[in-house]
Structures are given as C-alpha cells and as structure tokens.
Amino acid sequence: MMNSFGLLLLLLFIIQAVVTTINGDRVEILIPKGSIAGEKYSLNDGHSVTRFLGIPYAKPPIGKLRFRRPVPIEKWNQTIEALQWPNNCHQKPKFLHRYQNKNFVEDCLYLNIWSPNVNVNEENLKPVLIWIHGGALIEGGTSHSLFDLARLSVMTDAITVSINYRLNGFGFFYSDQIDEIKGNQGLWDQTMALQWINDNIRYFGGNPNSITLMGNSAGSWAVSLHILSPVSRNLFHNAILLSGAANFYATKNPKDFVQKSLDIIRMIGCASEDDNTITESIVECMEQIEMEKVEELSKIRSLVVIDGEFLPDHPNNMIKSGNHKKDFNLLVSTVEDEGSFIFAQTNSSFSSEELSLNDAKFILLQYIDLFVSNHKSFDKDSMLKIYFSKFNEFYDDSDLFKKQVGIAFGDLLLTCPTLNFAKQLYESDSSTINVYQWFYKAKLGQLKDLCTKWSGTCHTDELYPLFGKPFEYRQQYHNREREISQEIIDFIKSFIRTGKPGQTQMEWQKYFKTNKNEIETITITPYYEIGNNYKTHESFKFNLKQIECEIIWNAFYQ
Template identity: 30%
Template sequence: MESPVITVTEGQLRGYRRKNLDGKEFYAFLGVPYAKPPVGELRYQAPEPAEKWNGVRDATEDGKPSYQWDGQNNKLIGSEDCLHLGIHTKTLPSEDSCLKPVMVWIHGGGFAFGSNSSTEYGPEYLMLEDIVLVSVNYRLGFLGCLHFEDTSLNVPGNALLKDQQLALKWIQKNIHNFNGDPNNVTIFGESAGGASVHYHVLSPSSKGLFHKAVLQSGVTFCPWARVTELNVGLQFAQIVDQHIQTEREALKMLRSLTAEELFEAQRKFIAKYGRQLKIAPKIEKPNDSAIITSLSQDIIVKGQYNKVPLMIGFNTMEGILYGIYQQREKEQGLKPDYFNLDKYVHPHMLIGNDDPKRKLIKEKVRKFYFTENTVEMANYLMSTDGTYTAPVVGTAKLHAKLQTEPVYLYCMSLDAGLNVLKRSSGFTHIPVFSGACHADDLGYLFQAPLKPNNLVRGETELTAIRRFVKLWTNFAKYGNPTPQGNDLNLTWNPVNQEEVNYLDIGEELTMKMNPEPERLKLWKEIFQLSPYTQYYLQ
C-alpha cells in the first residue's frame, strides 16, 4: 500500500499506517513543524510560524524533544529545533468527507521534561475512537520559561505556552486536511500539561482556538505551576558569569552559548536554587503576545476567561510521586527530610519566612497529618492534598460557580497493572504505596512500553482502557463524558452549587459527592489566610 501524502499550508507530508489496540489501521504523521526553529535571536522569544518547504517532507518519525536530561540513560537529549506535532487520524479527506472531533494532547513533566513521543504516549488506545489526535512538543526548562523584567528585551516569559498557542493556531488552519474539525477541538493535558491547558482556558489570546478542556492532575492553582519570584533570568545568567550586572548583558551572553552550555548552566542553577518556583510560567506584564497578565483566581472570579465545558481530576495518592523520590534517597544512604513543613506553605500565598502566618500554617499541617500517621504516610498525604487535590478540587468548584458550561470532576482510585509511574518506579511492593500515584492515569489513555515499565495489561486493564478512552472521547465529541444512551450505562453529574459531584474511577465507575471533606476543610482554612489564594478552595 502506498504511504499517505497530504498537503498542509507549508507543503506536503508523507505519513504511514499504524494499528490501534484492536488491530485496525489509522494514519500517523510525525515531526510536523508548526514553527521556525527557535534558535539564534528567536531563543527565548515567542515562536514564529513555520516556513514552507519544497517536495514531500518525511513525517514517519518523531521529531526531537526539547533539550532535557534523560535520567534513565544519564545523558542530555533533544534539540532546540523541537517545535513539532504528531497527528493521528483514522481517515483522510479522500476517504471520508465527515470532519472528526480533534483532541490536542499537551504532555507533562514539570515544564522541564517530556515530549510528544509516539512511543511513550502511544496513540493506540485513543485511536480506538473516530477522532483526530494531535500531540504537541514545546520548549522546556529555561528555553521555554526564561523571562526578563526589562520589557525592551522582548523576553516576557511563557515561551512554552506561546509555543502551544501557535500549535493551536496551526491546527485551526490545517487540521481539516486530516479530517479534523477545527470547530470541535478539545485540549487536554496532565500535570504541567494540565496546568498549561488551564492557562489557555484563562488566556484571552487563546480564545476560539479550542472548545473544551481536560485538566488532569494539574491546574494553575498548583504550587509548582507559576513562578512567583523576580529576576530569575539575571540569576540564571550569573550562574555562567557572576560579573553580569544587567538583564541586557544577560540576554546577550545567554544567546551566545550553545544549547549544551545552557543546559549545564541550568543544571548548576537547579542544584543551587531548586527547580520549583524558578522554571514555570509567570504572570506577564501586558504585551502583544501575553498569555496571562493577572492572578488566575482573579481572572476566574471576574469571569474573564474562555468559558468552555471542563473535565478536571486528580488521583487518590498523587503524593506517592514524592515518596518515590524519598525511597530513592533511602537507597542511596540519604535521610529524607520528612519534617520540613515550609514546603507545604503554598508559594502563591506570598507569606514570608518571618510572617506569623507561616508558623500557624506549619502547626496546622503538623497537627492534622502527623497525629495519626507514620511520617512517610503524613508526607504522602500532605503532598497529595496541598499540591494536587486541594488546588484541583478548588479549581473545579470555582469554575462551576462562575460558568453555565458544565464542569466534570473525577478522582482516579484504580490501582492496577497500567498505573504507569508507580509501576515503573519499582516500588509497588511497599504497602504505603497503595492508591493511584501522580501520572498513573496516563497508562490507560496512552500505550507505553510494557516490559521496561513493569506494566501488565490483562482483562482488568483492558476494561479500564476502554472506559477511560470512552469517557475522554465522549467529552471531546459531545462536551459530556456520559451522553444519553452511552455504552457505560452511567450518568456523570457535573459539579453544582450545592454539591461537589465527582466520578470515582476505580475498578468500577461510581458517582460520589464531596471528596476528602476533612482534609479539604484544612486547606480551605489555609488558603484563606492570604488574599492571593483566598479563592483557591471556596
């Protein structure tokens, strides 16, 4: 059979055929550029549209990821030339004139790791359904997040969000060539990808580029989702040259370095200052390409955002992610710092080290979590609640109060053979590691390599895959994960003014109300101690 060739704005693409979980064929087009390589003077700036090419471009292999450290193989991987898409469709316009719902995946990885790899995020599960699936690669680390306060330098930050936005614009222009409907686009992402999706929901400049959104274990209210400090760009440059005094000098010097030299500087910077609060999106000063210029909670409360149907969720034990880090520290002979409660004072609260409220928050947290739990379990629960559950549930509640479009909330409790992060860690034998860890949902939406990740795909997992896929694609098709007459024989009720309805996704699908009331009551009290987070959990 001939390889499929299609035409987009920039030229022709040659793709190839793959098979979904049921062995049925679909088309794949990989490494499709949506922007110029962001190198030279474009380093750190908003992306520019891709240039045209001559001839037929090969689109049968993934493009390179953004520069990052590959911890498994202990080496630097990637390229600055990383702004590309993976596109998957069951039919082409020559075969079917009916346009299909489009689902656009934004990967997670703490704004510093990950890619749209069709191996790690295999499309075989979602392509059971008649949709068009697009996965986005974007700049990571300081390549995607660096910012300077001097507006004349035109480096206001959020390049990674602007990459994603340009990808959405490319999709609007071109997705019909893949039988995708530009008027029915759902953006979805997990962790940093979920927070990215939330930023686009809140951004006036992303209006009209999508019509529904799914936020998985990541929202802008999460403590890691926004930089709260100033002058990070200058700090970063001074890691390379301590004599740098101005942001203009810093930018000139940073643009002169190779990508490898930049990454080595980033490694040293993280070792000195840490990654959280440094590498993430930020509130920009108003500018022509700005994504977000106000606090997220203020944008939502004022109703000045893109009001679309939302699906938002979390996993029961997201904090096992940090337990995995602590377990690895133990194996290296290190002693994890279980009692550092400062990290549970949400940085968005802007509470200083000497503020009496900081001591009050730490005492509330200590008393609530450490009284009846082991120190390990106390840490996992604190991480789960303060970092994920409270911000996620609070986001769902606040949006539900301020829009007529439905907001669907879920909690994943399933603990089975495709819980990808927990099983790949190798620590599933540890009793306190029960429940669904951060990123465990990904194994039921995307096919990942089984053997190196210790994954098992039996009947329980196959049933779960089909449920996840049906819920997510129904939402993309209809704006409702359980439309009337759905195959799941389920009605997923949205969050309303009276009750926080949510779907418990376990071995069965069960509607419940008001998740973790006592734990969330604590975080509501904490968030209301600061005007900057007072609406985080109403």
C-alpha cells in the same frame, strides 16, 4: 456559488496521494504550505491508523530566536517526510530509555498527528484531541513511549495530536528590558501549535470546530493557562485537566523572576554583581552559551511569568474577575497519591529507610518549607490531625506513614489547586461552564514509572489506561486493567463529542449549586471514582477533599 478561493480550499482538502511502501501505506497530504507524507499501519488488533510524526509548526528556535516567541514556519517545496519521531526539546530526561527519539536539542518545535481515517469529507470530520505533556515545564517530550497516541486515536475514533514545546530556560526566560523576551516562550509555542492545528487539521480528517485540549501535571498547568489566556482561549472548545492547575506554585511576578534569574545568570557568567536588570548584552551572551548552561534557569521552580499579555494577571484574580474562557465543558481529575513520586525522586533515603510517625510528620513539614518557602502561616496541628489522626504512638507501619506524607504533599501541590481551579471557574460562570470530575484510585499490576510499593495510586498512573496501554501490551496487564482502560477511553470519547462523559445506567452529575440559606448558595462537586473494584452506585460521590482543600491548605492559596 463557490468562489475561486473556496474552490481552492476544497481542492486542497481532497487532493491526497497514497503510495505503497515496505513498512505500510505511504499517505501524502497537501496543505496550503506544502505536502506532508505519513504512514498508514495496523495495530496489534488489526485496526489501522495513519500517523504523521515530526511536522514542524514553527521555525527552529536557534540563534537569535533562542529566547524569542516562535516564528511561523514558511512554505516548503519538498514533501516533509513525517515518518520518524521528532527531536525532543533540550532537557536532562529522567527516563531516557522511554524515549523513541533520544535527541534533546533546540530544534524541537514539532507536532504529531494520528488519524483513524484521513479520507473523509467536510461532513464527516472527526473530533480533535490535543495532548500537552507534563514534566514540571523542565522535561518531557512527545517521543516518550507513553505518549504514542495511536491507540487512543483508534479507540476514540478521533484525531489525536501531541506537541513539543520549549522547556526550562529555553521556554521560560524573561527580560525586563526587551519587549520580545517576556517569558512564557513554551506557552507561546503551544499557542502557535494550536493555531496551526486550527488552520490545518481538516486536511487530516479533523474538525477544527471540535477541539479538546488535554494535559497532565505541568501539561495540565498549561491547559489551565490556555483557559485563562486571552491569546489562546478561543483556539479550542473543551478541556481536560489531569492533576494540575496553574493557580498555585506555577506562576511568578516579573520582579521576582528577574532577581532569581540574575542570581543564576551571574553563576553562568553572563551577568555581573552590578547588573540588576536583564539587558540586551546579557541576552546576547545567553544566546551564545552552551545549552546545558541555559538549562540552569530551570532551578527557578515557578517558571510561568505574569507577563501582562499571555497571562495578564495572577490566575486567581483572572477567575475572580471573569477574565477567562466561557461557554465550554471541563473534565477534571486527580489521583489518590499525587505527591509520593516527589519524595521518591528527591530523597533516596525516604524510600529505603524505616520511618516512625514523628519522622513522617517532620519530613512533611520540612518539604512544605522547602518547596513553598514564602508560604503564609497555617494550622500545622490541624493539618497533621487530618492526615495522621488514625495513628497513635504505638502504631508502626513505615510504608503507610510514607503514603500519608505523599498524599498530604500531593494535595497541597496538585490535588487542591486542580479542584479549586475547577470549582472557582464554575462559580465564576456557572451558567455557561459545565464541570465533570473523576478520581482515579486503582492500583493494579506492575508498578508504573513514578510509583513505589509504599505509595497509593500515583501521579500519572491514570495515563496508562487512558492511552490504551493494557490493550497494546496485553501480557503486562490484567483483565481488570483493560476494563478500566476501556471505561476511561469510552468516557473521553463521549466527552470530546458531546461535552459530557457518557456513562450507562448511572448518572454522572456535573457541578451544581444549591441554596445554603435564603441569601447564599454553595457548590456541590460530584465525582466518579475509579478503583480496583467494579463500578457501583457507591462509585459516585460528592465533594472530594473539601476539608483538605478549602480549610487545611487554604492559607497557601490566598
């Protein structure tokens, strides 16, 4: 027999009001803390979706809360009108014209929900797919037009959710003297959003027992950290990593973080040369200065700190010791050229000037020293042979040289950390973790935001078909791009339901082990390649970039 509390929950779930408005159907949802109004509208193909934009999941992190962990939102009396894109967290956006809300402020802890059907009962709740945006932890936001998840929600028949979280100095400020300010605020924001989703998504038609976490680039760093963190690893069930893992470059130990922070805080004017710790008085000063000055802390490239709580140890050590999420499915992907966008955005002459083969090699080595200044020695000659062996002194193709530089640098920073993370995680617990991999190598139609004519398939290019843009803006895309989009969305739809990326006819194998000899086993890493051409049996391959990741760049990851 249902008790009074259970009856109340059931009533809260089914009480909904629908009111017609000019722009569409107003949909009002009642959750335990109050009511939220969204809007049901139709896409260009006639499918309908209900969206709720700008739902607060925490108190605004302003004033004394600027650098504190998020504080849960309290009950509200008036209906939240979740009809407008929320503020983005403070940053200097590179693609301002892409944002549907052009406010970049501290009051930004909001999430958005898209639901194909909110009028479902407990037996028909839909899987939930949560999106964490990228941007190197210093920029990005859910109001970016690429991250409108309506089409993905309809085509996967799932509840899609996107979340804002604090960035740069606001989201990753560490004090060695104040217990409440131990860094990783942006990750704690994400964790509170995950908890909010677990507690409330059923009221929007979502199944809290079927949550998949997905991110790209720095968003993928975040997903990898949630797989590791004892704080958040139990708040989702499956994960999708798209071009990023936080086992290299993303993390710092507290001692290094404090010293690098103090160098910047002194320039800001909140610390003196005599200060060697980040004290209460320094924090009080930082709480009151202008937003633009706080953002200077983003100059610390590796923003995630090993804080002993959210992240107890370095990611590699946590994987080796088995201190991570168990019993789940992981879908991991990379693209052909993960690094060219870095050169295009940080070196204008790189794109415009002709490069010789020797120029290309020099610039690659220069960037390695610049971005990974404390790296261990590695075999530079072998690395250059791997990426440039097909060329000799008589070969002259500047664009191809540039592409190879981008591929090599991208392998170091993004591709290999992602693939190594997936493989090491599988090897740590192969009996309960299933890993599937795909590789995106299609480059068709118009250049995307981070791409250039000379690069290969670029970082974030796979997001356009993944989010269904070829169906949303049909005139801007080829038919083949729509076919690729449908294929990606179909296997995402399968994965969030079954833990397997569904494929017809040909088998998409997961990672597996085989005997190397009587004592040792080795891991085989099958992957599915998506390119310009149609799928054949040759699209299914094995051990992507094994030489590059496990031999050439391996010294960087130890």
